[in-house]
Amino acid sequence: MDGAHDMGGVAGFGSVRPEPNEPVFHAEWERRAFAVTLAMGKPGGWNIDMSRFAREDRPPEDYLSRSYYQIWLVGLERLMLERNLLRPGEIEAGKVLQQPAPISGPLAAADVDAMLRRGGPSEREAALPARFKIGDRVRAKNIHPATHTRLPQYVRGHVGVIELTHGCHVFPDTNAMGLGEQPHWLYTVTFDGKDLWPDVADQRSRISVDAWEPYLEPADAA
């Protein structure tokens, strides 16, 4: 979706403010929000693309007015509400209002390390040969899906070059919507800064995105 999360190139946010000796978390609630989000992945049963969509799919003013872990929190609440793991009004009431929906069991302290070490690799067996090879000129399609996508707006319609191929990976556009992993070839596509931002860009910058095959077409297509 063309949402507020898609920030590449947006003006007006001001300068970056590095924080010397920054702590990992800035408040106790951030620690708990982070940990609850990770711990709920297993019983919740959603995937990372569903999580991302739950965070970004909101009005721009909502997205932009929340801090990072506040966005995690509303995303988590939404995923749980959608699955009846959380009932409307329960957080406000501060207690369980309805018998919980059954789950497969919570993440145990003893299993945390193994869960983190396992991670969630996204590479899958290739079912088809790659359409593009390193060095090919490709155009990022000018698409505007209403649902989740990982093709940022600032490259759409622009021509870049395939710099790396990464094998086939879970396709977020379908995976986020519960339509399956539908793995596609994934490429690093590199754009010249002068092409993306001709009137402002640094004359010696190149910018890449990682793009799945359905996001791309041959640059020389009619």
Next chain:
Amino acid sequence: MANHHDDHHHGHHHDHDHSELSETELRVRALETILTEKGYVDPAALDVLIETYETKVGPRNGAQVVAKAWADPAYRQRLLTDGSAAIAELDYVGRQGEHIVVVENTPSRHNMVVCTLCSCYPWPVLGLPPVWYKSAPYRSRAVKDPRGVLRDFGFELNSDTEIRVWDSTAEIRYLVLPMRPDGTEDWSEERLADLVTRDSMIGTGLPKQPQQAS
């Protein structure tokens, strides 16, 4: 995205000072209570998750990787060929580092990593991302005015050096291999690791110079 931390916590760490709880704090407490009561989360597991990222997984890991690459040419080659596999040799594996690509700075090319769409970051080697990395100013400008962003970090990149920005839009995670500082030829890996800053592995900074070593 709001930089709420800056409003209250800029340069400080005083999260225990608050006597009254904000709405967010109350919501998180209520959520944890409800989920615990429902049997969906075990608070002991939450403690382990927090402890892991506060004390075990952080940029010291990445610094070991970089120092080894500086000291061992064969390792450097493996790291640039298959980042995840070479990093796994040091036992840094897992969540948000399943597919790591290492990109090397040279005198003619400086690499910088961003996630314009959210906050993708190589957790096993750098830990959780700093607030600025997740902030709207960084995410919006890194791809459009990368040299200006470096200036925000007090870093003026030579105008002849190409700046190469990697936007982490998929599950590939990028780690920058900075250039080894001059004057460290006879240094051990352990001493070299002390020169490697977190920002030098994101590309928004440089390693410390030998005279700055602790």
